[in-house]
Amino acid sequence: MIGVFDSGVGGMTVAKAIEDLCPDLPLLYFGDIARSPYGSKSPEVITECCRRNTDFLLSQGAAAVVIACNSAAATASETLRRQYSVPIIDVVAAAVEKAAAVTVSGRIGIIGTRATVRSQVYERRLEAARPGCKIFSQACPLLVPLVEEDWLDARETKMILRRYLQPLRQQQIDTLILGCTHYPLLGRLIQTRIGRRVRLIDSSAEAARHLKEFLDKNPDIALNRAERGRQSRFFVSDSTGPVQQLADRIFGRPIHLEKVDV
Ligand code: DGL
Secondary structure (H helix, E strand, O other), X not given: OEXXXXXXXXXXXXXXXXXXXXXXXXXXXXXXXHHOOOOOOOHHHHHHHHHHHHHHHHHOOOOEEEEOOHHHHXXXXXXXXXXXXXXXXXXXXXXXXXXXXXXXXXXXXXXXXXXXXXXXXXXXXXXXXXXXXXXXXXXXXXXXXXXXXXXXXXXXXXHHHHHHHHHHHHOOXXXXXXXXXXXXHHHHHHHHHHOOOOEEXXXXXXXXXXXXXXXXXXXXXXXXXXXXXXXXXXXXXXXXXXXXXXXXXXXXXXXXXXXXXX
8 A cells, every 4th residue: 555644634645636536545544643743843843753753654555655745845854864774755846857857948936934944855855857947935834724624715814825825926936836746726816916827836746756657667655455345544743623624625635634643
């Protein structure tokens, strides 16, 4: 089975995108609600959480792990790859590949949590993928709580988005990476405010595409016989009403969350 982890339920946008692309692939999802949000934590704490999450997924039988959290991938993906022998797919690498391929002007914007922007991982990887490109990043710490409050269409959300996106509009970017799992849920509002000429890159959808490409090349990892017909399982380290609602909304159906001590 494929393990997927996030700081909470935002990574379910990645799990849903995987389900859409690979409907027969059972997933083991872990959302670290008890320690969420990662976006405001130090690199040391985020890295330790990521190790724990990976150990848990491996103990449940994951043959590969998707880091479905930009803050986690930006901070800890290199450390995890050094420390674990299983294949590790991450949201950042997938979004970088797509952005580097589609930008025409080479002027690329990134929005994400403070942890993601602070890591400068997008800058490093984009410079390697597309030398000479110009990167403009903007931390948007208020967007995750707004999504979690379900204020997806609220006037306040639109005002805050306008303020966050204004500096990027002035930089004449042609591509904008949604560098946080929650932002696809604000995709329409972001597109309206950044302008129709700017191409949005959804890091969740790109991670799903990356995983599919990887599994097409490694079918033995995708599914062994014993796993055929198994259902995906969704584990969380804490569970509350709003968490359950967000999970159900992302999947468009009731999701059974299993609480575990990790
Ligand atoms: N999942 C996180 C991300 O993609 C957002 C929530 C958090 O800060 O933990 O960056």
